[in-house]
Amino acid sequence: MNRDKTQICILGGGFGGLYTALYLSKFSWSHKCNIVLIEQKDRFLFTPLLYELLTQELKPQEIAPSYQKLLRHTKIQFCQNKIVKVDLKNQNIELATGDRLLYDYAIVAVGNKNRVPQIPGSDLVYNFRTLADVELIEAKIELLLQSCQPRKLQIAIVGTGANGIELACKLADRLPKNAKIRAVDRSSAILKDFSPQVRSAADRALKKRNIKVDLETEVAKITSQSITLIYQSNQTVTLPVDLVFWTGGIESHQWIADLSHCKQNATGKILTLPTLQLIDYPEVFAIGDVAKIYNSERSLPATAQVAYQQANLIATNIQASLKGKSLKSFQYLHLGDMLTLGNGAAVISSFSFVLEGYLAAIVRQLVYIQRLPTNRHRFQVVKNILIRGIKGIFNCKPKLKYSNIKHNKIK
Numbered sequence: 001m002n003r004d005k006t007q008i009c010i011l012g013g014g015f016g017g018l019y020t021a022l023y024l025s026k027f028s029w030s031h032k033c034n035i036v037l038i039e040q041k042d043r044f045l046f047t048p049l050l051y052e053l054l055t056q057e058l059k060p061q062e063i064a065p066s067y068q069k070l071l072r073h074t075k076i077q078f079c080q081n082k083i084v085k086v087d088l089k090n091q092n093i094e095l096a097t098g099d100r101l102l103y104d105y106a107i108v109a110v111g112n113k114n115r116v117p118q119i120p121g122s123d124l125v126y127n128f129r130t131l132a133d134v135e136l137i138e139a140k141i142e143l144l145l146q147s148c149q150p151r152k153l154q155i156a157i158v159g160t161g162a163n164g165i166e167l168a169c170k171l172a173d174r175l176p177k178n179a180k181i182r183a184v185d186r187s188s189a190i191l192k193d194f195s196p197q198v199r200s201a202a203d204r205a206l207k208k209r210n211i212k213v214d215l216e217t218e219v220a221k222i223t224s225q226s227i228t229l230i231y232q233s234n235q236t237v238t239l240p241v242d243l244v245f246w247t248g249g250i251e252s253h254q255w256i257a258d259l260s261h262c263k264q265n266a267t268g269k270i271l272t273l274p275t276l277q278l279i280d281y282p283e284v285f286a287i288g289d290v291a292k293i294y295n296s297e298r299s300l301p302a303t304a305q306v307a308y309q310q311a312n313l314i315a316t317n318i319q320a321s322l323k324g325k326s327l328k329s330f331q332y333l334h335l336g337d338m339l340t341l342g343n344g345a346a347v348i349s350s351f352s353f354v355l356e357g358y359l360a361a362i363v364r365q366l367v368y369i370q371r372l373p374t375n376r377h378r379f380q381v382v383k384n385i386l387i388r389g390i391k392g393i394f395n396c397k398p399k400l401k402y403s404n405i406k407h408n409k410i411k
Ligand SMILES: Cc1cc2nc3c(=O)[nH]c(=O)nc-3n(C[C@H](O)[C@H](O)[C@H](O)COP(=O)(O)OP(=O)(O)OC[C@H]3O[C@@H](n4cnc5c(N)ncnc54)[C@H](O)[C@@H]3O)c2cc1C
Pocket: 011, 012, 013, 014, 015, 016, 017, 038, 039, 040, 041, 047, 048, 049, 050, 051, 081, 082, 083, 084, 109, 110, 111, 112, 128, 129, 130, 163, 253, 287, 288, 289, 290, 302, 303, 304, 305, 306, 307, 338
């Protein structure tokens, strides 16, 4: 790497990191910098569309393009490696291979990981965050459907936030009609961070699919065949279950929590100034799920929408810093919420406008396609969808059911 150039290292290639790199690479001065994107995986994952893999509405390569393809025509250097440590004082990053990268600017965008539940049987739960998770789920469902016949398949989903509700609806549409799905949460309402209109739409979608919801309910224990629930802190019930999904809670990576000389909140999030710079290190920015703006009255959700908007500001602020200008503060504009509520069903709530049903599902997919990282990739996905649509019309294929889903191995 040319050290005569300004070295900008981006740690993590998710929503915050990849989009910051892409914004930076578009500036006319970017040829004077080395923009290095360090990421452990070989594919970017557009998480909001992960559910569509379960129902095969979309294909893995459409929601998870390789970084190599995405960055081919850009000035961004991709470094596939695992970050193990950052030395903020000496401005260097240690990689799992033992290499060290020096930086002039660093952007910490490594997101979060699932919080492991502290209950007996926590090693038996399935997560729904990555392509590898989907692959494991596919294999497990296949196995269960073969062994469960003729009895009903029983699934429990812990957590009734967006992840739990979307997963429940998609699974219900994907599995045979007699599969029993139960969503469990310790809180008193589903989707507690969403508007009443979104909650009502989700409620209707759950009822339509016979998904049982147990609120004010704690999970006490999980075994390979059962789940023990405590209803409203007094009644304990053990129910048969074949598969448990855990969607409740995320936490910081250990090496982030261990970062020395870096101010963090109680949950291990890196505290930043409103400009998204670290409090004591103005050359380091933190973005997305890993970060929290210090003393901010408004707590920002851990969403792609936030990370995406912050990416734009960080690129602009690095430009301002290089030019000796003052940096801007982050102002979050909540554009709305979009949830998939099953196959060809969704709810969209934007400002005071609410849309539900099939039209919402189409709009949601179009909005997300428009948000895919590059024009080339966007064009490819639209082309694939159109080809599938045309083929579908001519083949007059029946509606998707579990039995006619062929399992493509996710690569
Ligand atoms: C199933 C699902 C659905 C979602 N749906 C929505 C939605 O509809 N709308 C919405 O706004 N948000 C949604 N989210 C939330 C959204 O995905 C996150 O808020 C967003 O990805 C956060 O971006 P980030 O850049 O902070 O982290 P991430 O996107 O998680 O990126 C972090 C990156 O860092 C990499 N990394 C981590 N540790 C290391 C390391 N040590 N070395 C190298 N690389 C590392 C990871 O591999 C990852 O690529 C969803 C999340 C999930 C799981």
